[in-house]
Amino acid sequence: MNFIPHNYQRYCIDRVLNTPALGLFLDMGLGKTVITLTAINDLKYNRFAVHKVLVIAPKKVAESTWAKEAEKWDHLKLLRIKTALGTEKKRIRALNTPADIYVINRENIPWLVEYYKNAWPFDMVVIDEFSSFKNHQAKRFKSLSWVRPHIKRIVGLTGTPAPNGMLDLWAQVYLLDGGQRLGKHITGFRERYFEPDQRNRDRVFTYAPKAGGEEAIQQLIGDICISMKASDYLELPDITYNTVSVNLTDKAQAAYERLETEMLLEVDESTIDAGSAAVLTNKLLQLCNGAAYDEERNVVNIHDCKLEAFKELIEGLNGKPALVFYAFQHDKTRIKELLAKTKLKVRELKTPQDEDDWNNGKIDILLAHPASAAYGLNLQHGGNHVVWFGLNWSLELYQQANKRLHRQGQTEKVIIHHLTISGGMDEDVAAALENKTSTQDQLMTALKARIERAQGGAAQ
Numbered sequence: 001m002n003f004i005p006h007n008y009q010r011y012c013i014d015r016v017l018n019t020p021a022l023g024l025f026l027d028m029g030l031g032k033t034v035i036t037l038t039a040i041n042d043l044k045y046n047r048f049a050v051h052k053v054l055v056i057a058p059k060k061v062a063e064s065t066w067a068k069e070a071e072k073w074d075h076l077k078l079l080r081i082k083t084a085l086g087t088e089k090k091r092i093r094a095l096n097t098p099a100d101i102y103v104i105n106r107e108n109i110p111w112l113v114e115y116y117k118n119a120w121p122f123d124m125v126v127i128d129e130f131s132s133f134k135n136h137q138a139k140r141f142k143s144l145s146w147v148r149p150h151i152k153r154i155v156g157l158t159g160t161p162a163p164n165g166m167l168d169l170w171a172q173v174y175l176l177d178g179g180q181r182l183g184k185h186i187t188g189f190r191e192r193y194f195e196p197d198q199r200n201r202d203r204v205f206t207y208a209p210k211a212g213g214e215e216a217i218q219q220l221i222g223d224i225c226i227s228m229k230a231s232d233y234l235e236l237p238d239i240t241y242n243t244v245s246v247n248l249t250d251k252a253q254a255a256y257e258r259l260e261t262e263m264l265l266e267v268d269e270s271t272i273d274a275g276s277a278a279v280l281t282n283k284l285l286q287l288c289n290g291a292a293y294d295e296e297r298n299v300v301n302i303h304d305c306k307l308e309a310f311k312e313l314i315e316g317l318n319g320k321p322a323l324v325f326y327a328f329q330h331d332k333t334r335i336k337e338l339l340a341k342t343k344l345k346v347r348e349l350k351t352p353q354d355e356d357d358w359n360n361g362k363i364d365i366l367l368a369h370p371a372s373a374a375y376g377l378n379l380q381h382g383g384n385h386v387v388w389f390g391l392n393w394s395l396e397l398y399q400q401a402n403k404r405l406h407r408q409g410q411t412e413k414v415i416i417h418h419l420t421i422s423g424g425m426d427e428d429v430a431a432a433l434e435n436k437t438s439t440q441d442q443l444m445t446a447l448k449a450r451i452e453r454a455q456g457g458a459a460q
Contacts, residue, residue, distance in 0.1 A: 003034060003073045008228060013039050015226060016155055017047075021176040023130065023156045023225035028316050028385070029242035029415035030228065032157045033069045036126055037076050043124070043153075044100055045078055050124040050153060052102070054112075056144075057128035058312040059085075059105040060305070064247040064422065066103050066128075084108075106132055106140055113143040120150040129316055130156030133175060134168035136186050141171055148175060159318035160229050166214055167194055167207055173221055181220045193217055229412065239406055242417045243430060244309055252303030256287055256424070259302070264454035277447050281393065284425035284450075289390045291330045299330040306419050307338055310389055313417060314344070314365065321358070321383035323366050325373070325401055327390030332367055335389060339365060349373055358382035370394075370401040379404040384412040389419055391429040393443050398433050425450070 005013065009031055016022055016039035026032050043049040055066055062085060070076040082099035084091045088111070095102060095115075102122070104112060106129075113120070125144075127133060133141050133156075148154075156172055170186045183189045193213035198205040209217075218227075248256055263283055286292040290303045314322060326332045332348070339346045347354055349368040358366050359381040366382070370392065373379075386405055391398070406414040420426045428446035 001072055001074060003038065003075055005035075005038070006031075008232075009035050012226060012228075013042075017042060019224060020152060021154050021224055023158075023172065023176055023221070025130075025158055025160050025225060025227040027229055027320075027415065028159050028313075029240045029417065033065060033128075034073060034076075036155060036157065037066070037070055037073075037079065039155075040101065040124070040126075041076055041079055052122045053100060053124045053126065054122035055101055055103040055126045055128060056106050056109060057103060058132070058315070059107070060246060060309040060312050061128055062103045062105045064245055066101065068245055070101075084112075109140040110143040113147050116147075118150075120147045122151065124153040124155075125151050126155045126157065127175070128157050129312070130158035130172050131161070131165070131168060131318055132315070134165075134171050136171040136174070141175070144175060148178065159316060159320065160227050161318060165319060166209055166217055169217065169221070173225070176224055181224070182217070238413060239402070240413060240415045241434070242415055244313055244417060244419050245422050245427075246306050246309040246419060247422050248303060248305050252305055255302055256421075259287055259292075260284060260425075260450075261454045261457065264451045277444055281425060281443060281447060285390060285392070285429070286328055286330075288421040288424040288426040289327065289331050291328075291334065293328075293330070299333075301334075306389070306421065307334060309419055310335065310387070311338060313387060313419070314339075317385055319364075320385055321361070321364050321366070322385040322387050323358075323368065323379060323383060323405060324387045324389060325368055325370050327369075327392055331390050332369075335367065349377075355379065368401075368404075370397045373401055373404055377404050378407065378409070380407050380410040384410065384414050385417065386414065387417045387419070391418065391420075391426050391433065393429055393432070395433060395436060 012024060012026070012035045016024070016036060024032060024035070040050065040053055044053070055062070057066065062083060067081045067083065070079050070081055079101060080099040081101045081103060082094050082097050084094040084102050084104045091104070091108065092115075133144065135141060154176060156176060158172075161169060167190065170182050170189045173182050179185075183192070190207060193210055193216060194207040195210050196204040197208040263280060283292060287302060288306065290306050291299050291301045294300050324335065326335060336346065344364040345362065346365045346367065347357065347363045349355070349358075349366055349372070354363070354366070355377055357363050358379055361382065363382065366379070384405060386402055402414070402416055418430050420430050425446070432442045432446070
């Protein structure tokens, strides 16, 4: 595919090329990955300015996002990308395989620094989801700080920081400039620009920026941080679609393939009808989401891969609210259990009060089923991000559900995120919805192709 960058993307690429340390604070869905890869490609093959690049990313992103993005664009075909994931033996083998870009998950940064010590080989480091380095006491921050003098170029990618997250900027900016702009110590930074907010007699729980503090911080870091919201870029379409492709673990992949093959082989492709097609696709979509109902309607957990990717996606929104659509009741249950471990304000859309609270900024994650939220609800004042944890074949429901945010009164560009399993049935659904051809014929065509593959595999 030919990459024709938007004006803002071209600006960001130029800044990465010409700024040795840069924080790229872009809303999710604006193309941070292709911007960075384009700059790396230029630095490596046109300017000969970098030799070895390390990308640090959340685990699910590290598994597939960077390699798949490079495969998608014609101008990136020269880039060799190697993922250093899994067991220590696998990581070491990957690191000793020739490549241009090595991708590792952030939890393994302390191990990587210890592995190389003073022989640190990466002259450029990209931190995908930079806000995960906001804790100055975390091992990953301390480890990266230790090798920072060996890094010639560093890029931090994250969403636009929320006002209540300004205090978290200290650690991130420190990794960029070593404390030149916001100070060498977080205590001094906090004293200069913040004051206690929520507290009791002995302890301060939260801090709020002093009057003018937020503007002062932005001015200090403006030369090395680009902050852009989707609403700033009129050249973007009103809706931007962001597909998050999820790789299954080896164990989950084996379980998924076994169950999918068994289900597909039970159906004779030549006699499949609409009834059996609907039942079968329903089961396959449940498998993609990570759980399925057995014959007695008990929930059987199969994998957590999509849940993990969902967690990383929500984290990447950097505090921005999200309207989350689920497909099955067990999806909702598992999502609620996952989010219960966070500090996010989570609500299920049930009453007019939920609608009002969402629009008034009192809810971080609003869970809804597309069938119950497709018509009449005005949710455009509460956020601009829609996340589809699971998809269904109804184009009408899909479009109407997205219209809850994409409607008159919405002040920002709407970004629709799809979570899909690589090679899974939900990829077929996403493709059909994207092409606006979600019909019974499309469903049957996709199913028959999968049945033929299953039969071919069984015959071998």
